[in-house]
Amino acid sequence: RRQRANEIYPKLNAQRAILRQGAHFWEENWGGYTDMAFPNTTTKALRIEFLKPAVFIDELEVFGPADANENLARATTGTVLVEDPKMMDPGAKVEKANDGQYGTMTWKAKAPEGSTDKPWVEIRFPEPREVNRFRFSGNREYYFETDYLTQGPNGTFPGYRILSQQADGRWKEIGSTTRAAQILQKNPALKQASQALHACLMELQEEGPRHSFVGSFTRQPPVTHVLSRGSPETPREEVAPAGFWLLKGDLGLDSKSPDPQRRMRFADWLTQPDHPLTSRVMVNRIWHHIFGAGIVPTGSDFGLAGANPTHPELLEWLAAEFIHPTIGEAKPWSMKSMIRLLVTSEAFRRSSQPQAAAQQKDAAAALLWRFPPRRVEAEVIRDGILQASGKLDPEIGGRSFRIHNEKKTYAQWQVIDNHGPETWRRMIYQERMRRVDDQIFTAFDFPDCGQVRAKRPVSTTPLQALNLMNSPFVVEQSQFIAQRAKNEAGTAAVARVFELLLNRPPTPEERTACQGLDPALICRSLINSNEFAFLP
Numbered sequence: 001r002r003q004r005a006n007e008i009y010p011k012l013n014a015q016r017a018i019l020r021q022g023a024h025f026w027e028e029n030w031g032g033y034t035d036m037a038f039p040n041t042t043t044k045a046l047r048i049e050f051l052k053p054a055v056f057i058d059e060l061e062v063f064g065p066a067d068a069n070e071n072l073a074r075a076t077t078g079t080v081l082v083e084d085p086k087m088m089d090p091g092a093k094v095e096k097a098n099d100g101q102y103g104t105m106t107w108k109a110k111a112p113e114g115s116t117d118k119p120w121v122e123i124r125f126p127e128p129r130e131v132n133r134f135r136f137s138g139n140r141e142y143y144f145e146t147d148y149l150t151q152g153p154n155g156t157f158p159g160y161r162i163l164s165q166q167a168d169g170r171w172k173e174i175g176s177t178t179r180a181a182q183i184l185q186k187n188p189a190l191k192q193a194s195q196a197l198h199a200c201l202m203e204l205q206e207e208g209p210r211h212s213f214v215g216s217f218t219r220q221p222p223v224t225h226v227l228s229r230g231s232p233e234t235p236r237e238e239v240a241p242a243g244f245w246l247l248k249g250d251l252g253l254d255s256k257s258p259d260p261q262r263r264m265r266f267a268d269w270l271t272q273p274d275h276p277l278t279s280r281v282m283v284n285r286i287w288h289h290i291f292g293a294g295i296v297p298t299g300s301d302f303g304l305a306g307a308n309p310t311h312p313e314l315l316e317w318l319a320a321e322f323i324h325p326t327i328g329e330a331k332p333w334s335m336k337s338m339i340r341l342l343v344t345s346e347a348f349r350r351s352s353q354p355q356a357a358a359q360q361k362d363a364a365a366a367l368l369w370r371f372p373p374r375r376v377e378a379e380v381i382r383d384g385i386l387q388a389s390g391k392l393d394p395e396i397g398g399r400s401f402r403i404h405n406e407k408k409t410y411a412q413w414q415v416i417d418n419h420g421p422e423t424w425r426r427m428i429y430q431e432r433m434r435r436v437d438d439q440i441f442t443a444f445d446f447p448d449c450g451q452v453r454a455k456r457p458v459s460t461t462p463l464q465a466l467n468l469m470n471s472p473f474v475v476e477q478s479q480f481i482a483q484r485a486k487n488e489a490g491t492a493a494v495a496r497v498f499e500l501l502l503n504r505p506p507t508p509e510e511r512t513a514c515q516g517l518d519p520a521l522i523c524r525s526l527i528n529s530n531e532f533a534f535l536p
Contacts (some may be wrong), residue, residue, distance in 0.1 A: 005208035008200050015197035022190045023183045025175040030201060032140030032211070034157045035133055038175040040065055042130045043164040046123045047171055051159035051178070054110040055119045060097045061135040062123060068133075074100050078126035087111055087119050094121060103141040134162055134175070144211045206399070221262065223255040243269050247276055271333075277302060279319040283338060287318070288455065290342045292374035293366070300454035310366045347371070352535070375458055375534050378444035379427035385473075385527060386424055388500040389480035393425045400431035403438060415439050419473035440471050468528045475520075478527065482519035493519050501526045 016037070019026040025038040046062065060081065062073040073079050075098045083094040089108040097107035109119035137143075138157065162175035184191040225235035241262045243249020251265040270278055281302065288294035295315045298306035309315050321327065322338055330337035342348055352371045365372040376384075386392035403418035418438050423430070432438070434450035443463045445456050468474055481500055482493070489496035494514045498506040501523065506514065514522050526532055 001207065001209045005204060008203050008208060012197055012200035012204070015193045015200065018193040019190060019197070022187060022193075023180065025180060026184075026194060027177055027180050028201065029157070029198065031205060032143035033135055033137035035135045036160075036162060036175045036177070036180075037133050038162065040130055040132045041164050041174055042128050043166075044125055044128050045165040046131070046134065047120060047163040047165070048123070048134070048136075049120045049161045049163065050109075050118050051161075053115075053118060055108070055158055056138055057097050057107045057109075058137045058139045058141075059100070059102055060107075060121065060123065062129075062131050063133040063135070064129060064131045066130065071100070072125065072129050072131060073098050073123050076100065080124045081107075082122040082124060083107075083109055084117070084120055086115075086117070097121070097136075098123075102137070103139065106139065140211075221255075221259050241266075273323050279322045280315060282335070283318040283322050284315065286335060286338050287342065290339065290348065291368075292372050293455075298454075311368075371535070373534055375444075377456070378441035378446040381444060381468075381533060382427050382441050382473075384501075384532070385477045385481075388484075388523075389477045390484050391421075391424045391477065391480055395425065398429075400429045401425055402431045404431070404433055404436060419471075419476055440467050440473055443467050465528055468533075469524055474524060474527060478520045478523035481523045485519055494522060497522055497526065502529075502531055 016026075020037070025036060028035040028037065048060070060073055061071045062079075063070065064072055071077075073081075075081075075095065079098060081094045081098050087109040088094075089110065092106055092108040094107045094109070107121075109121070111117045111119065136157075159177040161173055161177075163171040164174045166172055184194050221241075224239040224241075226237045226239060228234035228236050238255060240255060241253045241257060242251050243266065249269060251262070251269060253262060253265060257265075269275070273279075280296075281299075284294040284296050285299055288299050295311050295318075296302060296307060296309045301307075318338070321330075321341070323332060325332060325334075325337060327341065328337075330341065347368045348371065350368070350371045352373045354370065358365075358369045362369060383392060401423050403415050403423060405414055405416045415436065415438055418440060427441070430438075432449045434448065438446070443461065444467075445459055447453060447456055481497060485493040485496035485500060494511065495505050497519055498504060498510070
């Protein structure tokens, strides 16, 4: 995505150059927020006059040519916002518009009933600043989360004027959404440049880096205390930011250390080669995904409450090999190299066939005398069915496909179609809403996207068999598989069905049992078999 952005930005900047030369100021609608670019201006204050009687603003930001990413309007820089007292909302004062927080901390202003006045805000810098771009958003977090689904690629924003305070105190207009639209309307070349610019913005949203709300980094972290009996009302000793004392986690920090420094020190400590947990936890998780259970079965708990490793020496060796590989051309800290090592091992290549004597001593095959049988994930079952029917779309990347309707709130989202042609991509591209059942493969322990779990549960329920026999998706795909088998094998369609679904020919007994049956029904039966749903 970064590479794609590097290809798009030169095209975008070329259109900006045209607009800068011909229009001097212009608006860029980024969907979650809008920018107004204007000529470089040195001033102690900007005044934003809105053209509607009410505004709902998430954050106001101002940037200059010295650093396109430094917000000069943020309160931490000494900038102060001033609003019209007649339009003040007591619960949403203007200070919320430059606190550096996106989301629900908003500023609201509304003209009195019957008044022709409009809201305004003055952005007063602590000293003269050179600026050339103004940005505001209504609620960009909501937009990039779900609102883009109903509002389209570009959000809607109220019109406004930008005025710069002159040395004598007077205000001079330096940008206007109304005048910008008029300039584009009168000049076809500039209008074309604006359209090309916004086409580049859409490309960036689709193919470039995506917004992600992972935390707030603008505030100084609060001081942490030991809480007496767990009560926040009775703080006791101060606790400095650090790792575990038993694991030599002293980071050389105190409660005044800024958040970025804390994160960097913690990351350095966590990834040092002699850290006793990082490499062990990582190789254990990789082992878990390969074999169905970790060497330490409790993958998220290596403490006293967790389970003991089944092969402690093997875990130690793998952890060391992960950091300093000695086999082949493996790279240090490479998950891909570790996966290659595990799947080429004798343990992975062993048959899962049972042995009576071994089962008496180790029924769960924890000691790996055979490959532990395990059911494949919900995604593999679904994609395997599509692969057999020939309907699986192999396209890589791009937008997810949606099986839900589109509503303003998550609580209203429901599954409306999860087996149409537009959904025949790999399940990794399926857009999933938290706490919403897809009505087919959730029965196969597909995880709730609202939870974090170290391991998926594996259950066996009647609902699974009913879904694999009667769901619209399976019925439809079974017909496609049967038709594909007839097209490719003619009278040997039954044998071809077995090859497509089980990757083997039918046994003589199976041939006899399938005589006279509808191939589509045979497909549904094989999809419902343990051989299809379990790794052999």
